[in-house]
Amino acid sequence: MKLVECSPDRLNLEVHNKSILIVLGDCMTLYEGRGAAHSEYGDKIIIIKQDGSVIVHGPTGFKPLNWQPDTIHVSFHSEEGHLVLKAVRGKPRETLVVKCRGTYGCISHEPRSSGGFYMYFSESEIRDILRDNPWMIEDGVRITEVEKPVQPGFIDLYGVDKEGRIVVFEIKRVKAGEEAARQLYGYVEKLRKSIPNVRGVLLAPGFTESAIEFLQKNGLEAKPIDLKKLYEMYSERVKRKAGLSSRSLLDYMG
Amino acid sequence: MKLVECSPDRLNLEVHNKSILIVLGDCMTLYEGRGAAHSEYGDKIIIIKQDGSVIVHGPTGFKPLNWQPDTIHVSFHSEEGHLVLKAVRGKPRETLVVKCRGTYGCISHEPRSSGGFYMYFSESEIRDILRDNPWMIEDGVRITEVEKPVQPGFIDLYGVDKEGRIVVFEIKRVKAGEEAARQLYGYVEKLRKSIPNVRGVLLAPGFTESAIEFLQKNGLEAKPIDLKKLYEMYSERVKRKAGLSSRSLLDYMG
DNA sequence: GAATTCATCTGGAGA
DNA sequence: TCTCCAGTTGAATTC
Secondary structure (H helix, E strand, C coil): CEEECCCHHHHHHHHHCCCEEEEEEEEEEEEECCCEEEEEEEEEEEEECCCCCEEEECCCCCCCCEEECCEEEEEEEEECCEEEEEEEECCCCEEEEEEEEEEEEEEEECCCCCCCEEEECCHHHHHHHHHHCHHHCCCCCEEEEEEEECCCCEEEEEEECCCCCEEEEEECCCCECHHHHHHHHHHHHHHHCCCCCCEEEEEECCECHHHHHHHHHCCCEEEECCHHHHHHHCHHHHHHHHCCCCHHHHHHHC | CEEECCCHHHHHHHHHCCCEEEEEEEEEEEEECCCEEEEEEEEEEEEECCCCCEEEECCCCCCCCEEECCEEEEEEEEECCEEEEEEEECCCCEEEEEEEEEEEEEEEECCCCCCCEEEECCHHHHHHHHHHCHHHCCCCCEEEEEEEECCCCEEEEEEECCCCCEEEEEECCCCECHHHHHHHHHHHHHHHCCCCCCEEEEEECCECHHHHHHHHHCCCEEEECCHHHHHHHHHHHHHHHHCCCCHHHHHHHC
């Protein structure tokens, strides 16, 4: 990591060399593309990564003020002695301009290693656990298809209950609202054209009142899933994959 | 902006002083909370802002690898001589730990000005244009309510057409899929309990095939909106508010 | 605090 | 490429 001169030429060189660049300055931003936005002069952190991603942060908040993910062009130039960054995206056509009234400093870093990233406890993992342990959903149900395509979308789990009725399961890893219920209804509706008597079951750790109402009104079911129990079942798998202790996850769940 | 020693004590001091802190290092991350994730050792950019927001970026990509928006606790300590950052969120309870095998440098900056941020061309702007110019939607329609609350949600525009029928308008600023159509249907369905003969119209710059099908099947309508025309109408207001030329926006739309 | 919806949503998978 | 959907979605707004 090194401090570099905050001049357009030097910064363009660093960008060209695929270094990570961080600029701290008193800047304003202009964005035009799918939307349009601008920010007034104020302290900003500008990050330009190897792949041309540009991110502009203000002094507070988790979200960037402006960004540009897939740039086809990133360059600095000078306007009236002030540093200006222009970042252009190709598709969709979008332009981000950052004008710096002053700069506090510029840092460049040649990245060495990236390292993998792994996410757990996604909806697809919950789906796989339930697929392998259908008794956790209800007694006697048999899962016959996973991610069954319908038009449009995918049915998370598809199976037959102990009385031989077809069941469609829609899984949510967070509390389910009416939108999730509508999604399930869409799938069930499509199947009912060809298969009468289809059951639709929404599986989630919780449900909003309006979700419950919608489900009842449309002859669908809500079944709460116990995330803690799911992970008790699968703590070994979680540990193996993540090298994480599953204990703290369980603490959170409880 | 100043380079600071990458020691836990020094970094804790900077965090305590509400400085913006940037750490570049060879780090791994662990996150546990609503989900769980980990990343292997590799180059990371850690940003800690005034308000305690923590953001961890890898060498590529627009999205952070890990983050923590509303921390109740952020602190550095040392483990076997290595710098470790722990950031805890209160509700929901989530923990992020970043371990640095090595550090490339630490930067601290006392922010001076934040600068206001304005955003336009959001869905609400489109809604306001159409409210003020209902002729752009259809001949003779009169808008009587904006953001009319229903249970659950809000009807973007609510009015009466030239034949006296109640119309519900749902606006999307991007191409509308079946989900948007279902959303509209939900509103219409609720109104039909008390008002028969309600029209439902989806306004968007485009529609997916399945959205069109759903609308037709349920007696609803799709009306394309011309973003370019909307901008023409609105350019004066935009100019006044933002001090931007609206020309380039129009170029993009065309 | 809970619920709902928008977002320059992003990113990924599948056809 | 389009379409659909998950996301540690976040953030604003409303009740």
